[in-house]
Amino acid sequence: MYSLRRVTFKNDLIKNTLLRLHSTSIETASKQTGPYDSELKQYERLTNLTKRTRQKKPQRPPFVKNLLLGKFDTEILVFPQLENEECDYLTRDTGNLKTLLKQKHMVNVNSMGDKNFRQSLSDIQSIGLQASQFLDGRESTPMEVMKFLETYADHDLGNNLIYNEQLSVQTLVKYASEALQKKYLFPVIKGEKLLAFCLNDKEFSTLSSMKTKAELTEDGKYWILNGEKMYVVNGVSADYLIVFAVTNISNNEESSDVSITAFLVEKDVQGVSWRKIDGSRNEVAQISFQNVQIPVENIIGQVHKADHIAKDIISDFRLSCGAACSTLSRNMINNLLQTILKESVEDPVLYKSESVRNKLGKMAMNLYAAESITYLTAGLQDWYDNQDVTIESAIVKVLTSEVAYEIAKICLESVGISANFKDHWSRKYHDRVLDYLTLYETNESQKLFIALMGLQYAGVKLSEKIKKLRNPLFHGTFALSRIWTNRKNVFDNPDLNLNLSYFLHPSLQQASLHLEYCAKRLEYGTEMILTKHGLEVMNKHVDLYRLADVMIDCYAMTAVLARASRSHCIGLRNSPFELLLASNFCYFARMRVKNNILRYYYVEDLNSDKNLYDIGKQMTKSREYIIQEALMRNF
Numbered sequence: 001m002y003s004l005r006r007v008t009f010k011n012d013l014i015k016n017t018l019l020r021l022h023s024t025s026i027e028t029a030s031k032q033t034g035p036y037d038s039e040l041k042q043y044e045r046l047t048n049l050t051k052r053t054r055q056k057k058p059q060r061p062p063f064v065k066n067l068l069l070g071k072f073d074t075e076i077l078v079f080p081q082l083e084n085e086e087c088d089y090l091t092r093d094t095g096n097l098k099t100l101l102k103q104k105h106m107v108n109v110n111s112m113g114d115k116n117f118r119q120s121l122s123d124i125q126s127i128g129l130q131a132s133q134f135l136d137g138r139e140s141t142p143m144e145v146m147k148f149l150e151t152y153a154d155h156d157l158g159n160n161l162i163y164n165e166q167l168s169v170q171t172l173v174k175y176a177s178e179a180l181q182k183k184y185l186f187p188v189i190k191g192e193k194l195l196a197f198c199l200n201d202k203e204f205s206t207l208s209s210m211k212t213k214a215e216l217t218e219d220g221k222y223w224i225l226n227g228e229k230m231y232v233v234n235g236v237s238a239d240y241l242i243v244f245a246v247t248n249i250s251n252n253e254e255s256s257d258v259s260i261t262a263f264l265v266e267k268d269v270q271g272v273s274w275r276k277i278d279g280s281r282n283e284v285a286q287i288s289f290q291n292v293q294i295p296v297e298n299i300i301g302q303v304h305k306a307d308h309i310a311k312d313i314i315s316d317f318r319l320s321c322g323a324a325c326s327t328l329s330r331n332m333i334n335n336l337l338q339t340i341l342k343e344s345v346e347d348p349v350l351y352k353s354e355s356v357r358n359k360l361g362k363m364a365m366n367l368y369a370a371e372s373i374t375y376l377t378a379g380l381q382d383w384y385d386n387q388d389v390t391i392e393s394a395i396v397k398v399l400t401s402e403v404a405y406e407i408a409k410i411c412l413e414s415v416g417i418s419a420n421f422k423d424h425w426s427r428k429y430h431d432r433v434l435d436y437l438t439l440y441e442t443n444e445s446q447k448l449f450i451a452l453m454g455l456q457y458a459g460v461k462l463s464e465k466i467k468k469l470r471n472p473l474f475h476g477t478f479a480l481s482r483i484w485t486n487r488k489n490v491f492d493n494p495d496l497n498l499n500l501s502y503f504l505h506p507s508l509q510q511a512s513l514h515l516e517y518c519a520k521r522l523e524y525g526t527e528m529i530l531t532k533h534g535l536e537v538m539n540k541h542v543d544l545y546r547l548a549d550v551m552i553d554c555y556a557m558t559a560v561l562a563r564a565s566r567s568h569c570i571g572l573r574n575s576p577f578e579l580l581l582a583s584n585f586c587y588f589a590r591m592r593v594k595n596n597i598l599r600y601y602y603v604e605d606l607n608s609d610k611n612l613y614d615i616g617k618q619m620t621k622s623r624e625y626i627i628q629e630a631l632m633r634n635f
Contacts, residue, residue, distance in 0.1 A: 062388040063380070064395065064555050068458040070523035077503045079372075079562040080379020082143060090144050094151045097126050101155045111283055112160045113237030118191035121161075128189035129165060131173045135186050142378040146323040153327035156428075159282055159435050163233040166320040167313060168195035171242050171262070175301040175309050184240055184264055196238035196267075198229035198287060199310060200440070207244075207307050208258045212289065214245040216296075223247070223263065223299075225271075225292040231439065235285025236276050241265040243289070248304050259304035263294050281431050282439075314440065315390055318397035319381075321436050322374030325400035329367045329407045332429050333360070336411050359414065361584075363407050368581040370400040372559035394450050395552050398443045401436040408433045447548035448541065454551060455537060458526050469531040486524075492598065494520035505565040507579050511586040515557045518593040522550050525597045532600070542609055546596040553589040560585050 063076050082090065100106060100120060109117040121127050122136070129145050131137025140148065152161040172185040172195070187193040201211045212227025225245055235241075241264070248259035265272065271292035277284045301309050337360065340351050350356060377392045408430040412419045419426045437443060459466070472479035488494055498519065501512040529547060533540050564582035567575040599605040619626055 056385040057383055059385050059387055062391070062457070063558075064391045064551055065388075065454055065457040067519055067522055067551065067554055068454045068526040069461055070520070072498050072500065072519055074500065074503045076376070076380070076558060077500070077562045077565070079376060079559075079566040080143060080383055081566070082141075086144070090147055093124070094147050096124050097121075097148065097151045098154065100124060100126075101151070106155070109157065111237055112157060112164065112194055112234045113283075115191065117157075118194065120191070122189060122191035127165065127191060128169055128173065128185070130170065131185065131189055132181075135181060136189050137173070142319070142381040143375060146320075146374055146378045149320050149323035150327045153324040154331070158324065158327070159432060160234055162320055162324050163197065163282075163317075164195060166317045167197035168234075168242055170316055171197065171300060171309065171313050172264075174312070175262070176264070177297075179297065180264060180300065188240070193239040194234060194237055195240050195242060196232050196235045196285075196287075197313075198232050198235070198241050198243045200230050200232075202228050202230050207260055207310060210244065210246050210258065210260065212243070212245040214247050214261060214263065214294070216247075221296060223261075223294045223296065225263065225265065225289045225294055227289050229287045229289075231277065232274075232285045232287050233282050233439070235274060235287055236283050238267055241267055241272075241287065242300065244306055244310060260306040260310065261303050262300040262306035262309050264298045264300055265289070265292060265294055269293070281428075282435060315393045317440070318393040318446075319374070319377055319389075322370060322377070322396040322400040325404040325433065325436055326367065326371045326374060328429055328433055329363070329370060329400075329404045332404075332407050332411050332426070333363050333367065335425050335429075336360075336363075336414055339415060356414075359410055363410060365581050365585050365588075366403040366406065368563075368578070369556045369560050369585050370403045372563040373399060373556050376559040376562060391450055391453050391551070392555065394446050394453075395555050397436070397441070398446045398450070398548075399552055399556055401433065401443060404433045405437055444545075447545050447552075450551055451544040451548040452538065454547070455526065455530065459530060462527065462530060466527070466530045466534075469527070470534060489520070489524045490601075492521075492594065494524065496520065500561075503565075504561055505568050505579070507568065508561055508565055508582065511557075511561055511583045514586040514590040515554070515561060518550070518554050518557060518590055521593050521597045522547075522554050525550060525600060528597075528600050543600065546599060550593050550596050553593050557586050557589050 060073060060075060061071070063073050066073060106117060106120060112118065118127065125136065125138050126148065128135065128137035129140045129148055131139070133139055138144075149162055149165070152158045152165070155161065169185070169188060172181060172188075176185060184193070184195075188195050201209070203209070203211070212225070212229065214223040214225045216223055225243065227245060229235075229243065232238075232241075243263045243265050244260055245263065246258055247261040267274075267287075269292060271290045272287065273290070274285045274287045277286055300306070340356060343350055373392075373396050377389050377396050380387045380389050380392065408426070411426040412430060415424070415426045418424050421427065468475040468478045469482070494517065496513055496516040498516045500516055501509045504512050525547060529537060529540070529543050533543070537544070560582040564575070564578040567578045572578070599609075615626075
């Protein structure tokens with residue numbers, strides 16, 4: 001996938017000149033050789049760059065989107081991996097980062113404002129993971145980035161580090177001009193300055209509802225920024241701000257289109273004020289802008305085109321949640337295991353009990369799925385040119401954060417009364433996991449996004465078919481043939497003819513049939529929901545949540561089977577247990593998928609949904625819980 005080769009520079013004249021100037025024997029002049037030290041160091045860095053040659057495969061059709069059409073790309077069952085040389089470099093570098101973060105002067109840091117903390121990270125090139133090597137970045141691949149982010153997450157400031165890297169730094173890496181990168185990104189990578197990503201307004205739900213605005217001056221040299229940004233992570237200590245603002249509103253008869261532009265704002269300029277928002281483990285700020293002058297050179301990307309920047313960066317951030325939540329989950333499991341073993345000294349039966357071992361197995365199974373979809377999605381970005389992983393990244397965010405939250409709840413319950421103390425490890429991890437459930441995006445909104453994006457893609461391909469299904473009287477022949485061809489789906493017994501077992505280890509044959517069943521049910525569910533609701537499907541949130549859950553399960557099953565098959569085929573240690581984890585996950589996922597699809601058309605389930613809807617409707621009218629007290633009498 002990538003080949004590494006050392007870049008040699010043949011211009012010996014520069015090197016010899018610098019060495020001659022540096023090696024002067026005149027004692028009085030030795031104090032003047034300081035500048036040459038930095039030049040020599042810079043030259044040494046440039047001569048030791050490692051050029052990375054990308055050899056990506058052609059883009060493939062979007063995997064999850066095509067599942068809704070009944071198309072399964074078996075190429076995705078090949079779990080991604082790095083070359084041996086890349087693995088060695090990655091293991092060495094992430095090991096250095098882990099060692100650094102465990103040192104005393106790094107462990108006790110509680111703010112990204114600590115310049116020594118940032119510069120220590122910069123010294124081992126752990127800031128600007130995907131930035132150019134000429135800016136002292138690493139040019140890491142997405143899979144390598146996930147490994148670094150996992151290491152970040154081990155530190156108490158892990159969330160802040162990930163927000164800084166995947167939101168702020170990545171925005172400049174991808175979209176800033178060369179001049180902006182040299183002026184602002186380079187000092188950030190060197191640890192001298194800190195960035196903050198300002199997207200959320202005070203009342204913010206979508207980009208179109210943004211209230212922060214910027215207007216161009218008459219001379220065309222400056223933009224005047226006014227507004228307020230909320231929940232800005234690292235906003236207290238930041239030196240530079242990436243601010244998204246409305247720069248154009250075009251009103252149509254039916255709606256108004258809002259254009260967004262991204263600006264790089266220096267925090268110490270006139271008109272910028274901030275206050276710290278207390279109550280969060282993260283360093284969160286509210287930042288106000290009042291007639292702030294921004295040079296036109298400080299626009300990131302193109303004018304009026306920042307909505308694409310925000311969507312792309314947030315998509316990358318969703319994927320990074322997988323690495324962070326996997327590390328948090330792994331640490332919680334290990335801590336709980338140590339707690340159980342410690343308590344078993346007094347009560348030897350505890351760690352042998354059925355409930356404890358069942359909990360540990362369940363947590364391991366869910367963590368295995370979280371790790372698998374994270375690296376499968378990163379691998380899709382690595383292996384294929386400009387691969388569409390929009391839905392896959394959202395699935396990673398939802399599944400991994402829910403897995404981490406479920407593990408956090410199990411830990412709280414298992415630890416008992418000790419979890420009431422804020423300094424207890426279970427409480428700390430629980431609070432950190434909450435950030436990934438709520439900050440920037442909730443999982444409910446993400447599930448709607450997953451389902452609607454999938455239906456939008458499938459709806460275009462199935463438009464003629466859905467039209468006939470919704471109008472059977474005008475297409476009698478098609479309707480009658482459909483009754484016959486669809487009879488097995490109606491009775492929850494689809495034809496399993498994808499032959500996925502051909503692409504997996506034989507031990508996973510039964511699990512592959514579970515995946516085939518779920519893929520077939522997803523195809524059937526997609527047709528059902530479009531036929532049932534038509535264009536009104538956007539407002540049918542309950543059905544959309546169920547469809548999203550099915551999509552998540554299908555993708556997760558694909559990831560765990562691909563990973564387990566690869567591990568067992570190459571003989572990784574404990575790979576037989578990976579087969580067990582994958583098989584069990586697929587079994588439970590099959591039951592969830594079966595239940596979700598059946599609820600689309602079982603009369604009892606339809607009535608249940610209607611009853612809950614009516615109760616909720618009445619409560620919104622009454623503006624309170626409508627049921628009388630349990631001891632109330634009527635006579």
